[in-house]
Amino acid sequence: xxxxxxxxxLARLAGVSQATxxxxxxxxxxxxxxxxxxxxxxxxxxxYIPNALARAMKTGRTDTIGVFMTRVTSPFHAExxxxxxxxxxxxxxxxxxxxxxxxxxxSVGKMIQQRLVDxxxxxxxxxxxxxxxxxxxxxxxxxxxxxxxxxxxxDQVVGDNWQxxxxxGRYLAExxxxxxxxxxxxxxxxxxxxxDLGFRAxxxxxxxxIKPRNVLTVGVPHADxxxxxxxxxxxxxxxxxIYTVTDLLAFGxxxxxxxxxxxxxxxxxxxxxxxxxxxxxxxxxxxxxxQPVHAIVETGIDLLRRRIENPDRPAEIITLPCxxxxxxxxxxxxxxx
Amino acid sequence: xxxxxxxxxLARLAGVSQATxxxxxxxxxxxxxxxxxxxxxxxxxxxYIPNALARAMKTGRTDTIGVFMTRVTSPFHAExxxxxxxxxxxxxxxxxxxxxxxxxxxSVGKMIQQRLVDxxxxxxxxxxxxxxxxxxxxxxxxxxxxxxxxxxxxDQVVGDNWQxxxxxGRYLAExxxxxxxxxxxxxxxxxxxxxDLGFRAxxxxxxxxIKPRNVLTVGVPHADxxxxxxxxxxxxxxxxxIYTVTDLLAFGxxxxxxxxxxxxxxxxxxxxxxxxxxxxxxxxxxxxxxQPVHAIVETGIDLLRRRIENPDRPAEIITLPCxxxxxxxxxxxxxxx
Numbered sequence: 001x002x003x004x005x006x007x008x009x010l011a012r013l014a015g016v017s018q019a020t021x022x023x024x025x026x027x028x029x030x031x032x033x034x035x036x037x038x039x040x041x042x043x044x045x046x047x048y049i050p051n052a053l054a055r056a057m058k059t060g061r062t063d064t065i066g067v068f069m070t071r072v073t074s075p076f077h078a079e080x081x082x083x084x085x086x087x088x089x090x091x092x093x094x095x096x097x098x099x100x101x102x103x104x105x106x107s108v109g110k111m112i113q114q115r116l117v118d119x120x121x122x123x124x125x126x127x128x129x130x131x132x133x134x135x136x137x138x139x140x141x142x143x144x145x146x147x148x149x150x151x152x153x154x155d156q157v158v159g160d161n162w163q164x165x166x167x168x169g170r171y172l173a174e175x176x177x178x179x180x181x182x183x184x185x186x187x188x189x190x191x192x193x194x195x196d197l198g199f200r201a202x203x204x205x206x207x208x209x210i211k212p213r214n215v216l217t218v219g220v221p222h223a224d225x226x227x228x229x230x231x232x233x234x235x236x237x238x239x240x241x242i243y244t245v246t247d248l249l250a251f252g253x254x255x256x257x258x259x260x261x262x263x264x265x266x267x268x269x270x271x272x273x274x275x276x277x278x279x280x281x282x283x284x285x286x287x288x289x290x291q292p293v294h295a296i297v298e299t300g301i302d303l304l305r306r307r308i309e310n311p312d313r314p315a316e317i318i319t320l321p322c323x324x325x326x327x328x329x330x331x332x333x334x335x336x337x
Numbered sequence: 338x339x340x341x342x343x344x345x346x347l348a349r350l351a352g353v354s355q356a357t358x359x360x361x362x363x364x365x366x367x368x369x370x371x372x373x374x375x376x377x378x379x380x381x382x383x384x385y386i387p388n389a390l391a392r393a394m395k396t397g398r399t400d401t402i403g404v405f406m407t408r409v410t411s412p413f414h415a416e417x418x419x420x421x422x423x424x425x426x427x428x429x430x431x432x433x434x435x436x437x438x439x440x441x442x443x444s445v446g447k448m449i450q451q452r453l454v455d456x457x458x459x460x461x462x463x464x465x466x467x468x469x470x471x472x473x474x475x476x477x478x479x480x481x482x483x484x485x486x487x488x489x490x491x492d493q494v495v496g497d498n499w500q501x502x503x504x505x506g507r508y509l510a511e512x513x514x515x516x517x518x519x520x521x522x523x524x525x526x527x528x529x530x531x532x533d534l535g536f537r538a539x540x541x542x543x544x545x546x547i548k549p550r551n552v553l554t555v556g557v558p559h560a561d562x563x564x565x566x567x568x569x570x571x572x573x574x575x576x577x578x579i580y581t582v583t584d585l586l587a588f589g590x591x592x593x594x595x596x597x598x599x600x601x602x603x604x605x606x607x608x609x610x611x612x613x614x615x616x617x618x619x620x621x622x623x624x625x626x627x628q629p630v631h632a633i634v635e636t637g638i639d640l641l642r643r644r645i646e647n648p649d650r651p652a653e654i655i656t657l658p659c660x661x662x663x664x665x666x667x668x669x670x671x672x673x674x
Binding site: 064079 | 401409412418419440563
């Protein structure tokens with residue numbers, strides 16, 4: 001290794017004074033653009049700092065987007081991450097992935113201040129977190145995908161979870177079910193909240209009262225769906241249908257029902273939410289409300305790029321439809337009562 | 338927005354000459370360390386360039402590791418990614434994730450040259466790719482996890498796929514199976530190769546001949562396992578056991594068997610490889626050879642950090658055991674023949 005080049009070496013190579021090199025490095029607007037370009041080229045060629053850093057200094061951009069996510073092992077989140085990667089790659093952008101499940105919020109907050117990236121994608125905003133507020137306040141262009149926060153002044157692209165849940169409830173009501181189970185999550189974000197409230201609204205509109213003992217609030221893993229099914233199905237008069245707010249819980253419910261010998265859809269109908277790839281697998285064949293991942297990501301990254309170009313654009317909140325996808329965990333025939 | 342600070346402003350703030358600011362920015366070794374630290378602090382506080390870039394200039398490090406991966410939607414890869422994220426976060430390191438499935442190899446090669454990161458983690462090295470060679474040749478510290486490349490002079494941490502596959506074969510042979518199906522992948526990497534050859538070796542050692550029509554080479558998705566099962570099981574004398582080289586294919590095989598009404602393990606035993614979280618789900622209850630993700634990632638990131646500290650350390654290749662985890666897709670009783 002030779003010694004790193006000095007500013008004198010660099011000035012000589014660029015054919016400028018040392019003061020000019022210094023002005024370029026300190027973003028002094030007085031340097032004329034051609035000289036500036038020549039100096040930066042020399043700096044890059046001399047490798048006195050990494051190329052990407054030199055380019056970042058030149059353009060003020062890192063061509064990198066920071067993505068905040070939780071639970072990449074959940075099938076839905078893995079599909080969301082894959083789609084984000086696909087869209088960013090197609091645009092020639094790098095992705096820094098922060099799995100905020102593993103990072104204390106404090107250290108994530110610090111990272112946000114560091115301006116490592118040109119923009120933020122938040123996929124798991126929750127009401128009890130201040131990350132989205134910190135991200136927006138940092139001035140770095142930010143978009144919320146999949147999970148939105150009401151009233152937050154930033155671009156957001158979400159599914160119409162309420163309507164999708166309503167359609168699932170109406171579908172069960174119209175099929176003649178009256179004993180219906182709801183396996184739900186704490187309302188920490190808009191997805192769990194709207195997927196719960198939309199479903200209840202449909203039952204209320206159909207004049208169906210959901211029994212308090214048929215509503216279980218659980219955690220996110222498969223095992224929690226499994227336990228919930230076992231609890232609901234061991235009642236004297238078990239529900240004839242169970243709706244839940246994520247596919248992962250629905251898989252657990254199907255497995256819990258299977259363990260008890262309860263036949264689906266013969267004895268029990270099950271509906272999930274997300275329409276993940278796994279929902280179509282023979283083991284599950286799950287009726288599910290679709291979260292339109294592809295459209296959410298495409299639209300969201302487009303908003304983010306437009307915000308990077310024009311930081312003063314007014315914030316947009318875009319809501320995309322969540323259609324019900326019917327498979328064999330429910331039947332197309334009325335429920336025998 | 339005010340104008341960006343000039344080198345004159347910065348020099349005044351730091352109490353040094355403009356020439357000193359310039360020397361600091363060009364890494365001139367003549368600046369005394371205290372002065373250097375003071376100037377960099379002023380630069381950071383003035384935000385004349387992003388903090389992370391200033392720190393990168395100061396330390397020569399970005400505190401960021403580049404992770405190359407494919408197929409994050411496959412349950413095994415999602416678990417691997419989650420574990421890498423967990424370990425890097427605990428060390429205060431950022432992760433740039435390159436999903437090389439979406440990026441043409443050429444552009445990935447370019448990224449490697451840009452020195453955006455302190456080190457590379459490659460999780461999906463294949464014989465027909467030159468990425469690992471480019472990564473190692475770039476001089477950036479590199480570790481191969483999960484997939485290794487024989488003879489490549491860099492740190493590698495892999496599971497003992499051959500031995501794990503051998504144990505699966507011996508287990509089937511000892512249980513009395515003689516008609517055995519093998520659903521395998523092209524040998525594009527060491528995992529598919531060793532998981533195939535180890536299994537064949539065990540059958541050969543047990544004096545069992547595997548019929549050519551019982552060996553199917555397929556693609557990676559669940560649907561390919563499903564189709565393979567349907568093909569193998571519709572033969573006049575179908576195999577009584579099927580072993581395959583990934584859990585994802587095994588899930589497809591279980592689903593294909595289910596669609597035909599073939600009972601597992603009554604009519605058919607199934608063994609997968611990876612021991613993903615899903616393998617334990619009731620739907621599958623899959624006997625599987627474990628890929629020790631946690632140990633592979635912990636060990637691999639440790640090797641990478643040691644290489645970043647000491648680039649001249651000799652390369653280490655570490656192989657960790659892959660134990661067979663028996664569940665209900667196989668029985669603990671001898672096969673009735």
